[in-house]
Amino acid sequence: MKKTAQILFTGVFLLVLAWFPAATLFSGSETYSFFENRNLAPLPExxxxxxxxxxxFSEFEExxxxHIAFRDGMIEAYTFFNVHIADKVMVNDIVITENALLPYQPERAADPEAIALSAAEMAEKYENLSAFTAANGGVFLYVGVPEQSSMLRDSYPSYMNNNGAYLDAVEEAFFQALDAAGVQSLNMRPVYEQSGDFERYYFVTDHHFNMHGAYVCYRSILEAGAALGVAADPLEEEELIYEELPNPYYGSRGRILYNVIRTPDRLGIYRLKDPLPYIRRDNGEEVDQIFFIPEDPKEKITYNVYMGGDVAETVIETGREELPDVLVFGDSFTNPVETLLYASFNRTVAVDLRHNTEKTIYEYIEEYQPDLVLCIRDDTAYLSTDGNGGF
Amino acid sequence: MVFSSVSFLFLFFPAVIALYYAVPRKFRAGVLLIFSLFFYACGEPKYSLIMLLSIAVNYLAGLLMTRFSTGAAKKTVLVFALILNLGALVYFKYTDFLLTNIGALFSFEIPALEIVLPIGISFYTFQGLSYVIDVYRGEVPVQKNPFYLALYISLFPQLIAGPIVRYSTVVEEIGNRRENLSDFAAGTRRFIFGLAKKMLLANTMGAIADQIFDGELSNLPAELAWLGAIAYSFQILFDFSGYSDMAIGIGRMFGFHFLENFDYPYISRSVTEFWRRWHISLSSWFRDYVYIPLGGNRVSKPRHICNIAIVWLLTGIWHGASWNFVLWGVYFGAILIVEKLFLLKWLERIPGFFRHVYALLLILFGWVIFRSADISSAGLYLSRMFRPDFQGPDPEFIYLLSNYKLAFAACLLAAVPVSGWLKKAVGRVKNRLLREFLAYYPAGVFSLVLFALSVIYLVNSTFNPFIYFRF
Structure with a gap:
């Protein structure tokens, strides 16, 4: 019995040692990791x-x-073990709570003077943009959206930092600075809070709002736009069909955890009951979709279903000259909003400055002369001059 | 290259096993030597020359010592070999430390030479020294085959982090080993346990210890300071003993039988016992090549105390060129002296539980000195451990405990001889078939589960999601 056990044990061990290099050699050469959203290390010369x-040798190890065979499966197994067996509160820097998957947040000091200074500097940028928009015949509206971890901050365990004080201080200082600079703004936090059920506007596994949150945001934008003299009719819910996609949804945080946590998250979309003809061009190339849904209902989907994800420049023409034009720029929170916005405007221009280096936002305004210019950013980026804050 | 890397586990290791067992017996030492040199060269190719030089010096010293018939000539060769070996070690390891302190002593600034420490130099230097000293003493025969001596010094399982294998331990096996299935299976199991200690326990505890030790110490709550010290105590145990397990295991897979390096040190009931269980190969090296030549305990009491102090000063400085390692050596030296003088006798009169607590506390404080960046940090850390103003558990403390509860429980289990207790329990099973089954199969399955988990942890350590998933 001893010898049989030894043969079995060493046999399995040696098989594993030999299988990995062989399987790696014969497996396809991937260059991108879906779950990590990064390019994989190249073979060093x-x-x-x-x-x-x-x-x-260290580059070869990387x-x-x-590229080792079954890498994703092993990392998924690691995640599963740590979430379900080791019962960890935080895995891969994601805090697992009953209501949401949240990011680990190192404490940020809420220094009121530094925040006020940064807020004033940012507000000045928007003031200039607002003045430029007005000079080109339009109005500018800044739309602030709470990020999921900000809105659901009470879900953090009491012993973990949620940076609530910092976010509140930034929000207060920033909107005060915008007011002081005469920049029109819309803060979505009170709008969501007034609904009394703000959790329904957010994904459990993603840092964005969901389609419901996006719809409320869209309605609020049009109401604010109307108050500023830009009349565009919002789509009523009766004009829309809400559809939850059957595909497994990989939210930005769920994806880091390989979706090993079962949640009710499904990606929803609003389709128009009466389809509207449009011509869409992404970076000059014609595109015939608003939603990018795979044919296979079992295929993984991400937030990229909305508008195909972040695109440097999207122009949607609906050929209704009587309606105003809109230009929207911002991070990926804009994408689900755009799936509704285009139906209320004649021309919708969406710009993501993180991906566009050819033209500035000022050049876009000058070129398209929009009636309404929207900047949509989440509250973790209010004071950030990176990406869409770097115009 | 380290054992806990994918390149080692799934390229180097299968290749060396395959080739070793594929070639005729007479070429096997050659296979091991080539792979050992490649293993070292993967880390720092240019420093391979230093190791080869060390091998050459020790080889020639051995040969010369057997050529000379007079004691004085032999001694001269030995002294030269010691100077060259220790000179290289001192140059690479302590030059900058010495220059900085000389500068500080005479109030002028000497720019550091930024000398890079070749990997494993402390270990292979001590192995080389053990060879020449043993040859000088006539305790082992001289090795006339330079490749065998090169294999002894560079053998990859113990090259980088020990254990310090004495030439006398493997002299027979260098040229004439008998590999068998039983040894291979036992070695494999030992390697897996070592890998699991490193990947599952040491790295996890290391993350906790780093978070606490590298944080702001001046505001460190007492409970967090204790948790950090405990986590580091587990980290260093499982990191070091895990590596030793892997080295012993790999050695056994190739027919070598290295001596044990750790023997559940945290179950000790005195510091003296702890040092009989911790890094045994280093303690016995210092005992045989420093302590006993100085006279050991067969001298006057003051001289005996002096001998202990010298050994522990050297033990401290061997671990690193920093004053906190010196302090750490002095700290343990002082405790050992006190225990030898009277404390051990007192300890024997108190219940075992309190003796464990006594030993563990002193070991814990020792690790705080060892882990701290410098002496002042160590002092600050120790003072935070005894901060009197406890205001309820710190949030970070609660988080770390709740997040790593399974890891702490596993560490506690792995630090005590559970496997020995289980073996005894299985030995008491009366049914022969059941006893044999329990003796061989569960351990094998458990090892394979640990191996799978270790590989998963190893691969996951490279999981690197792009900053915050802004799609």
Missing amino acids: PERENILSGAY YYVD
């Missing part, structure tokens, strides 16, 4: 310098571990 310095 052996050169005299990197071999002598030892860098070649390459090998990135």
